[in-house]
Amino acid sequence: xxxxxxxxxxxxxxxxxxxxxxxxxxxxxxxxxxxxxxxxxxxxxxxxxxxxxxxxxxxxxxxxxxxxxxxxxxxxxxxxxxxxxxxxxxxxxxxxxxxxxxxxxxxxxxxxxxxxxxxxxxxxxxxxxxxxxxxxxxxxxxxxxxxxxxxxxxxxxxxxxxxxxxxxxxxxxxxxxxxxxxxxxxxxxxxxxxxxxxxxxxxxxxxxxxxxxxxxxxxxxxxxxxxxxxxxxxxxxxxxxxxxxxxxxxxxxxxxxxxxxxxxxxxxxxxxxxxxxxxxxxxxxxxxxxxxxxxxxxxxxxxxxxxxxxxxxxxxxxxxxxxxxxxxxxxxxxxxxxxxxxxxxxxxxxxxxxxxxxxxxxxxxxxxxxxxxxxxxxxxxxxxxxxxxxxxxxxxxxxxxxxxxxxxxxxxxxxxxxxxxxxxxxxxxxxxxxxxxxxxxxxxxxxxxxxxxxxxxxxxxxxxxxxxxxxxxxxxxxxxxxxxxxxxxxxxxxxxxxxxxxxxxxxxxxxxxxxxxxxxxxxxxxxxxxxxxxxxxxxxxxxxxxxxxxxxxx
Numbered sequence: 001x002x003x004x005x006x007x008x009x010x011x012x013x014x015x016x017x018x019x020x021x022x023x024x025x026x027x028x029x030x031x032x033x034x035x036x037x038x039x040x041x042x043x044x045x046x047x048x049x050x051x052x053x054x055x056x057x058x059x060x061x062x063x064x065x066x067x068x069x070x071x072x073x074x075x076x077x078x079x080x081x082x083x084x085x086x087x088x089x090x091x092x093x094x095x096x097x098x099x100x101x102x103x104x105x106x107x108x109x110x111x112x113x114x115x116x117x118x119x120x121x122x123x124x125x126x127x128x129x130x131x132x133x134x135x136x137x138x139x140x141x142x143x144x145x146x147x148x149x150x151x152x153x154x155x156x157x158x159x160x161x162x163x164x165x166x167x168x169x170x171x172x173x174x175x176x177x178x179x180x181x182x183x184x185x186x187x188x189x190x191x192x193x194x195x196x197x198x199x200x201x202x203x204x205x206x207x208x209x210x211x212x213x214x215x216x217x218x219x220x221x222x223x224x225x226x227x228x229x230x231x232x233x234x235x236x237x238x239x240x241x242x243x244x245x246x247x248x249x250x251x252x253x254x255x256x257x258x259x260x261x262x263x264x265x266x267x268x269x270x271x272x273x274x275x276x277x278x279x280x281x282x283x284x285x286x287x288x289x290x291x292x293x294x295x296x297x298x299x300x301x302x303x304x305x306x307x308x309x310x311x312x313x314x315x316x317x318x319x320x321x322x323x324x325x326x327x328x329x330x331x332x333x334x335x336x337x338x339x340x341x342x343x344x345x346x347x348x349x350x351x352x353x354x355x356x357x358x359x360x361x362x363x364x365x366x367x368x369x370x371x372x373x374x375x376x377x378x379x380x381x382x383x384x385x386x387x388x389x390x391x392x393x394x395x396x397x398x399x400x401x402x403x404x405x406x407x408x409x410x411x412x413x414x415x416x417x418x419x420x421x422x423x424x425x426x427x428x429x430x431x432x433x434x435x436x437x438x439x440x441x442x443x444x445x446x447x448x449x450x451x452x453x454x455x456x457x458x459x460x461x462x463x464x465x466x467x468x469x470x471x472x473x474x475x476x477x478x479x480x481x482x483x484x485x486x487x488x489x490x491x492x493x494x495x496x497x498x499x500x501x502x503x504x505x506x507x508x509x510x511x512x513x514x515x516x517x518x519x520x521x522x523x524x525x526x527x528x529x530x531x532x533x534x535x536x537x538x539x540x541x542x543x544x545x546x547x548x549x550x551x552x553x554x
Contacts, residue, residue, distance in 0.1 A: 346373075436501055
């Protein structure tokens with residue numbers, strides 16, 4: 001039986017290789033014709049086509065770039081033969097002068113959508129299809145990059161700026177819709193997220209100020225007429241000013257992913273959103289956090305297979321590292337929001353798939369396209385009508401600011417392991433016998449839901465709490481959530497609440513809370529069928545969608 005199975009597997013592999021071999025030859029001829037007729041040119045050439053990889057190496061010259069194309073063949077598929085591609089050799093040079101633009105700030109206010117990511121290319125991993133869909137619908141979209149990709153020098157950052165402009169141009173966004181904050185992504189010492197508010201940081205390239213290029217100008221310079229010094233305060237202020245200037249209705253931002261800049265970007269966005277919503281009471285954006293790697297890079301590699309591109313599946317690579325299935329342990333996979341990709345991003349051929357064409361504008365993406373192209377995009381919504389963000393928090397001991405800073409966890413080292421959720425935790429003192437937390441509201445509120453986020457440990461947990469309110473509500477709760485998931489408490493709707501008090505009655509040593517949330521409405525959940533029978537699967541979707549004119553907490 002084993003021999004028969006082995007023979008069948010061998011026959012199937014040979015058949016698949018034969019299919020790939022025939023498709024490679026057709027792709028070669030088609031690309032050769034298109035290049036000769038001038039229909040396509042780098043960096044828009046397909047760079048991974050059924051066994052053939054084309055690596056474009058840009059070399060800067062006085063009047064533009066000379067792209068050297070190096071054709072790399074799949075070793076398993078082409079182990080005995082070598083195939084020429086355009087010329088008799090495996091190298092060909094095409095001269096391309098990139099389009100330069102005079103960059104300026106996006107105009108207008110109250111934009112429809114803003115994408116906030118650390119690096120150029122993350123916007124495509126996170127929501128490339130959403131950007132294209134909103135552009136086709138005539139909505140105003142802004143894409144913001146926090147970092148320069150200058151780990152290999154300023155020229156690498158300039159190249160990434162050019163590639164971002166080219167990729168967004170394919171999606172229908174001009175450079176005027178791109179905002180660059182211009183901070184480094186490679187620091188000489190500690191990451192800027194952990195620096196003092198006014199401590200000047202230095203990049204590995206020796207820079208201490210933000211900068212741009214002839215493709216993109218840094219945001220601070222366009223606003224203030226001068227570059228910003230690399231300090232945590234300037235970085236936080238720039239993100240806050242970016243959101244406050246345009247007040248986007250929808251925000252798609254990076255989540256706490258496996259990359260240090262992704263982690264820092266997520267935590268900084270949480271801080272900025274809390275500050276902006278507190279300063280502008282009527283502003284309640286719809287915020288979606290998503291992963292660039294966990295649900296994109298590590299998605300099924302199904303684009304090159306002869307099957308429909310499927311939806312993102314639940315990641316499994318984290319099981320050996322942390323007790324959660326996702327890098328953000330406060331999430332449950334069933335609570336995700338699945339947004340289907342538009343048909344332009346699910347086509348089977350590269351020359352018809354806009355997602356593939358935009359991804360390969362970034363020269364480092366040629367080997368991973370089959371993972372990044374999926375039938376849907378996955379997000380988790382963050383409710384910004386959290387009453388705790390606008391309340392006065394007082395505690396019997398410990399640091400109260402951690403409980404309503406809009407960060408469900410924090411870390412002492414964004415470059416550390418996936419387990420390092422070791423900061424931003426409120427812990428009562430050992431001598432404190434009261435262990436109470438009280439939230440005072442400026443005006444009477446309605447409270448229908450409480451969420452307690454504990455420190456992320458399987459062993460150290462708060463076991464029992466007592467919740468009292470100014471209305472006379474008094475109840476004990478002892479069924480705490482596990483694995484860092486929120487402890488959801490649903491009291492009967494309480495009206496005209498002026499204060500809420502939480503008293504910790506039983507807890508393990510070193511247990512604590514990282515965030516507390518109050519809502520005047522319960523977050524409903526409903527299991528629905530996915531958008532299309534072709535990719536149908538069951539999912540649980542939070543249907544809470546705040547309106548733009550939602551009133552501020554009273």
